[in-house]
Amino acid sequence: MTTTPTPAPTTPAPYPWRRPALVALLLAEAMNLLDATIVQVAAPTVHAGLGGSVSDVQWFSTAYTLPFAVLLITGGRLGDIAGRRRLFVLGVAFFTAASVACALAPTAGVLIAFRAVQGAAAAVIIPQTVGLIKAMFEGDELSRALGGIGPVMGLAAVGGPVLGGVLTHADLFGSSWRAAFLVNVPVALVVLALSPKLLENRAPRRPALDWPGTALAATGTGLLVYPLIGTNLTELPAYDWALLGLGVLALAAFARHQRRTATPLLEPGLFTHRGFPPALATSTTFFAVTNGLLTVVVLQLQLEAGQGVLAAGLSLTPWSTGLAVSSWLSGRRGARRRMMPYGLALVLTGVAAAAAVYATTTGTATTADPSRYPWPLLPALALVGLGAGLFTPAFFTLALRPLRPQEVGSAAGALNAVQQLGATLGVAVLGSAYLDGSAVTACAVAMALTALCWATSRRM
Known part of the structure; x- marks a missing residue:
């Protein structure tokens, strides 16, 4: 009796359109990060043009980062359910339309609404990128494709503040700050043109969406952030304290709900890892420091030092360059644990140096000259950037290393969410400390938050 030999398994052919598809995904990543940073430099000019309350300057950034933070994990779940390519394209289309609406906004309130x-x-776009890359690439190509996200994000971080200053200063066709939003349109059109090359992908089993969990997370974070915007932190009224308390209760209810529901937004196994909760706290405080300090630097240069939007944007170049260089060096050396305390030490040193610069160049002292450009601020900002670049790759590597494969996606979403939440709180807290006090006060708060970040990172 003869038998027919079983054919050897063959490796499936690689997805033919993976390279143009990767370009679309990386451009979308860059577009979203640019939009988060480009407005920080232009914000004082936007306020001068549209009027409104001084606290609106903080809301121009916060209105973007708050829904981004709250809905990131839900956006990932929606991709599992409805298809990642479909959600990606839908998100880019809405993002483009909202960018045009922001550029045409007649009032500060309308602008804040479309920023949201x-x-x-x-929050719909970003969670789909990693899932789509993993669906289209495999083996060494997958590692290289995922590795492309870091340099693109670094380039966007370097270019965002500078581009915001250049576009606003250039006043193209009389557009002033509005060009900072219109720059999204050509990038988004390229992404949409390439999107048919994306492979449709969804979860093998359709998960249910945790609407109660989403509502509790949104309510809790909103109640925590809202009272801190445009408020003197040393004179919070009883009403605002009550809102903060309700926010804490809502987040506690969210945590309790996640432990009990059959369809949680977060994988319950994440919190069995001893280092993961401290990683969430570390991410929150670190990005509160960096994003909040960025806002303070831009506001001080324009509101006190008498500098234009172009000078404010270019002043952030040492920070961005230091971040790019040190993150590259940290990655080459394997992003080891010891890079984290070294990075935080550099951040703390840079913030302290910035406080010293502000103490000698602003205020009521007879030697102070607020209209003079604070040149010593530049090396201080370079130190902050160098420290942030050393810290970030090591932090994310350490936070994700002990997790099981089925937990990585949920963990990455949670870390990105608290990163955005930290950025939102940083703009609120440090921005208020500056507007109601001084740049030195804001730096003191940033130093305290850096010390807290160091304490939580030691428990990872």
């Missing part, structure tokens, strides 16, 4: 739409659309 942008943030929600970004």
Whole structure:
């Protein structure tokens, strides 16, 4: 009796359109990060043009990052359910329309509303990128494709503040700050043109969406952030303290709900890892320091030092360059644990140096000259950037290393969410410390938060 030999298994052919598809995904990543940073430099000019309360300057950024933070994990779940390519394209389309609406906004309130739409659309876009890359690439090509996200994000971080200053200063066709939003349109059109090359992909088993968990997370974070915007932190009224308390209760209810529901937004096994909760706290405080300090630097240069938007944007170049260089060096050396305390030490040194610069160049002292450009601030900002670049790769590597494969996606979403939440709180807290006190006060708060970040990172 003869038998037919079983054919050897063959490796499936690689997805033919993976390279143009990767370009679309990386451009979308860059577009969203640019939009988060480009407005920080232009914000004082936006306020001068549209009027409104001084606290609106903080809301121009916060209105974007808050819905982005709250809806990131839900955006990932929606991709599992409805298809990642479909959600990606839908998110880019809404993001583009909201960008045009922001550029045409007649009032500060309208601009803030459409910034929130942008943030929600970004929360739909970003969670799909990793899932789509993993669906289209495998083996060494997968590692290289995922590795492309870091340099693109670094380039966007370097270019965002500078581009915001250049576009606003250039006043193209009389557009002033509006060009900072219109720059999204050509990038988004390229992404949409390439999107048919994306492979449709969804979870093998359709998960249910945790609407109660989403509502509790949104309510809790909103109640925590809202009272801190445009408020003197040393004179919070009883009403605002009550809102903060309700926010803490809502987040506690969210944590309890996640442990009990059959369809949690977060994988319950994440919190069995001893280092993961401290990683969430570390991410929150670190990005509160960096994003909040960025806002303070831009506001001080324009509101006190008498510098234009172009000078404010270019002043952040040492920070961005230091971050790019040190993150590259940290990655080459394997992003080891010891890079984290070294990085935080550099951040703390840079913030302390910035406080010293502000103490001698602002205020009521007879030697102070607020209209003089604070040149010593530049090396201080370079130190902060160098420290942030050493810290970030090591932190994310350490936070994700002990997790099981089925937990990585949920963990990455949670870390990105608290990163955005930290950025939102940083703009609120440090921005208020500056507007109600001084740049030195804001730096003191940033130093305290850096010390807290060091304490939580030691428990990872």
